Amino acid sequence: MPRRCDRNRKRSKRRAIFCPIHGCYLDSASPKYPLYTDQPGKLQQKGVSRRDALILIASQTAIPLTGEWLEAFWCKHCQDIKWYHVQKYERVYKVTLAPPELWQQAMGTVPLDGNPSVSEYTRKQSKMLTFRS
Secondary structure (H helix, E strand, O other), X not given: OOOHHHHOOOOXXXXXXXXXXXXXXXXXXXXXXXXXXXXXXHHHHOOOOHHHHHHHHHHOOOEEEEEEEEEXXXXXXXXXXXXXXXXXXXXXXXXXXXXXXXXXXXXXXXXXXXXXXXXXXHHHHHHOOOOOO
């Protein structure tokens, strides 16, 4: 007979995302940042025909990539937070370190070069720390 706590457990199980270096569980340290593409080649890699990929890119500016995102994880062996590119295939997760060029495809992130509509003077002033007493 199953124990009562096993029968009534409705919460989802922990995601099976492991450190690619040590093989231990990774603990999430950020929200997911979904990825998108604006190139037909990336859609072809996902199994979309060349013709359909070109039509999709022509009709929409950016196509969201399902099952791919950027997320920061804490590894207890590394004692560090690192950003990973996560790809989900059914119930299996493939985790690799996130290359810098992937940040340009992430939704909801701040550009690495800063906001292009902000002047250099404003950018420098915002970084300065001033204390008025």
